Amino acid sequence: MRDAPHYLALCGGVGGAKLADGLAKTLPEGALRIAVNVGDDFEHLSLHISPDLDTVLYTLGGLANRDQGWGREAESWGVLDELRRLGGDDWFLLGDKDIALHLLRRARLDQGLSLTAVTAELATRLGVKAKILPITDDKLRTVVETDEGPLAFQDYFVRRRCAPAVRAVHFEGAETARLNPQIAQALASPSLAGVILCPSNPYLSIAPMLAVQPLRQSLATLDCPVVAVSPIVAGSALKGPAAKMMREMGHAPSAATIAELYVDFADIVLADEADADLAAQNPRIRTAPTIMHSDKERLALARICLDLVKEKRGT
Amino acid sequence: MRDAPHYLALCGGVGGAKLADGLAKTLPEGALRIAVNVGDDFEHLSLHISPDLDTVLYTLGGLANRDQGWGREAESWGVLDELRRLGGDDWFLLGDKDIALHLLRRARLDQGLSLTAVTAELATRLGVKAKILPITDDKLRTVVETDEGPLAFQDYFVRRRCAPAVRAVHFEGAETARLNPQIAQALASPSLAGVILCPSNPYLSIAPMLAVQPLRQSLATLDCPVVAVSPIVAGSALKGPAAKMMREMGHAPSAATIAELYVDFADIVLADEADADLAAQNPRIRTAPTIMHSDKERLALARICLDLVKEKRGT
Numbered sequence: 147m148r149d150a151p152h153y154l155a156l157c158g159g160v161g162g163a164k165l166a167d168g169l170a171k172t173l174p175e176g177a178l179r180i181a182v183n184v185g186d187d188f189e190h191l192s193l194h195i196s197p198d199l200d201t202v203l204y205t206l207g208g209l210a211n212r213d214q215g216w217g218r219e220a221e222s223w224g225v226l227d228e229l230r231r232l233g234g235d236d237w238f239l240l241g242d243k244d245i246a247l248h249l250l251r252r253a254r255l256d257q258g259l260s261l262t263a264v265t266a267e268l269a270t271r272l273g274v275k276a277k278i279l280p281i282t283d284d285k286l287r288t289v290v291e292t293d294e295g296p297l298a299f300q301d302y303f304v305r306r307r308c309a310p311a312v313r314a315v316h317f318e319g320a321e322t323a324r325l326n327p328q329i330a331q332a333l334a335s336p337s338l339a340g341v342i343l344c345p346s347n348p349y350l351s352i353a354p355m356l357a358v359q360p361l362r363q364s365l366a367t368l369d370c371p372v373v374a375v376s377p378i379v380a381g382s383a384l385k386g387p388a389a390k391m392m393r394e395m396g397h398a399p400s401a402a403t404i405a406e407l408y409v410d411f412a413d414i415v416l417a418d419e420a421d422a423d424l425a426a427q428n429p430r431i432r433t434a435p436t437i438m439h440s441d442k443e444r445l446a447l448a449r450i451c452l453d454l455v456k457e458k459r460g461t
Numbered sequence: 462m463r464d465a466p467h468y469l470a471l472c473g474g475v476g477g478a479k480l481a482d483g484l485a486k487t488l489p490e491g492a493l494r495i496a497v498n499v500g501d502d503f504e505h506l507s508l509h510i511s512p513d514l515d516t517v518l519y520t521l522g523g524l525a526n527r528d529q530g531w532g533r534e535a536e537s538w539g540v541l542d543e544l545r546r547l548g549g550d551d552w553f554l555l556g557d558k559d560i561a562l563h564l565l566r567r568a569r570l571d572q573g574l575s576l577t578a579v580t581a582e583l584a585t586r587l588g589v590k591a592k593i594l595p596i597t598d599d600k601l602r603t604v605v606e607t608d609e610g611p612l613a614f615q616d617y618f619v620r621r622r623c624a625p626a627v628r629a630v631h632f633e634g635a636e637t638a639r640l641n642p643q644i645a646q647a648l649a650s651p652s653l654a655g656v657i658l659c660p661s662n663p664y665l666s667i668a669p670m671l672a673v674q675p676l677r678q679s680l681a682t683l684d685c686p687v688v689a690v691s692p693i694v695a696g697s698a699l700k701g702p703a704a705k706m707m708r709e710m711g712h713a714p715s716a717a718t719i720a721e722l723y724v725d726f727a728d729i730v731l732a733d734e735a736d737a738d739l740a741a742q743n744p745r746i747r748t749a750p751t752i753m754h755s756d757k758e759r760l761a762l763a764r765i766c767l768d769l770v771k772e773k774r775g776t
Contacts, residue, residue: 232583243543
């Protein structure tokens with residue numbers, strides 16, 4: 147007996163999480179696995195911070211702060227206010243609700259649970275049904291090589307607000323990090339119907355995942371379609387430094403660069419309707435409205451991605 | 462040259478901290494060292510909880526919640542509310558301000574600082590001038606032997622609300638725990654003018670400290686007076702299970718039992734004025750008003766203790 151078809155989404159933070167949410171609400175329960183970047187993870191105040199995992203958890207749980215693009219809605223700041231007074235590190239903004247989750251994660255990791263197991267527990271508690279899977283339970287850390295030298299991801303992203311010019315990005319631990327077995331299993335399953343790369347930063351969100359062996363090779367040899375949604379719309383990133391980084395590394399910021407970066411495994415790159423000219427030049431590029439302000443737009447984009455998978459399977 | 466006279470106070474939580482506060486406000490800056498019990502310490506949510514150290518810090522910093530007898534004034538509960546929702550342990554009540562302190566302590570301990578060093582940093586930040594010294598930087602854990610078997614201190618005290626009958630108390634780690642060098646130094650100094658045992662539970666607050674070698678022996682052989690303030694007033698403890706434990710272990714709950722427990726080192730036991738009859742029977746017992754509702758009463762009791770030290774030195 148063959149299992150019901152299932153899908154694998156790969157995503158980083160905010161934009162990617164929105165599409166993951168659309169997919170989770172469109173697909174039947176149990177049909178979606180979401181592989182999430184952990185290259186941004188770091189230790190802070192002896193807590194294990196997983197920015198992308200938490201953004202996905204909060205977004206799918208309907209708890210994300212939509213205005214701010216990170217953290218929780220209706221958050222309070224009792225701990226951070228006092229921490230500041232005590233002279234503790236306050237550069238990374240953790241609200242009280244966020245800290246509750248981090249205390250529980252720390253305690254569970256210290257009890258010997260894997261990041262995957264802790265994430266599953268948190269998802270259950272937050273009412274999230276989709277399976278949220280860190281790309282690896284091992285240590286994987288994004289290091290940004292800049293014109294000012296190498297910077298740990300959070301130093302580049304939060305402390306320096308992406309100001310230094312980027313020369314390259316590498317991923318500490320990628321050589322030894324083991325692909326999450328549940329992701330490996332999903333990729334090996336004959337029931338895998340399609341893979342969707344959410345509109346996340348290719349260098350900072352997708353590349354750290356692709357660096358975990360054998361993910362990239364597995365994607366390249368899959369029987370089912372791989373659809374990548376471009377985070378670049380009309381030459382700009384909707385959020386974050388993706389376009390700036392492309393320029394700094396000598397590429398035109400465009401969905402065509404996304405198609406090039408993923409040339410070995412992406413069957414279709416979905417660009418925004420604003421980039422119709424690109425689709426005319428590259429048969430792998432398709433266009434549709436990709437900007438997700440509302441829940442309705444998340445669902446619509448999810449539907450389009452799933453239709454593209456279906457169309458590609460039909461060919 | 463001889464240093465200015467200094468004093469050493471030994472104390473546990475609430476009642477003891479009040480007298481320590483009175484002493485700190487009465488003595489010149491730099492003249493008071495406060496040795497604090499760490500037998501109640503435990504790990505919770507991967508944080509290092511030091512209930513007595515924090516009560517002393519908060520009390521001397523003017524931040525303690527006076528109504529509730531633990532924790533901070535004007536506390537908020539954002540973290541614990543969310544932790545409960547996430548299914549985390551919520552039996553030990555930590556407010557947001559309290560959690561800020563604990564996150565900082567955890568981070569500093571993980572950086573390799575000693576509990577003494579972290580406490581000094583926190584005291585500075587909270588504007589506390591007296592030197593607050595954990596009795597040891599090593600692990601010391603009070604275990605309460607009850608009619609229901611052995612219970613870790615917090616299990617007995619918080620979870621079971623001191624209900625089980627106590628047979629004995631012992632202190633894990635006491636054989637190897639090293640007396641805080643700053644306390645050893647204070648005890649060895651010719652400038653030590655007196656030692657004051659604050660009105661703390663003799664079994665749960667004072668005994669764990671006395672179990673750390675060579676504290677008890679040092680106290681017994683001191684040149685300067687040792688004054689112990691009884692936490693038992695007219696047969697009852699003002700707070701906590703001290704009287705109940707005395708009965709369970711076959712003693713009359715009274716300042717006379719305190720005098721007996723400390724017979725080898727306490728020159729004077731100060732009982733409450735309600736216990737004038739005890740003083741008539743035991744020349745080591747003196748009486749005075751010992752109940753501290755107000756700041757004024759803290760100062761008054763501190764003054765009385767210091768006068769008793771002076772009187773004893775004069776004899």
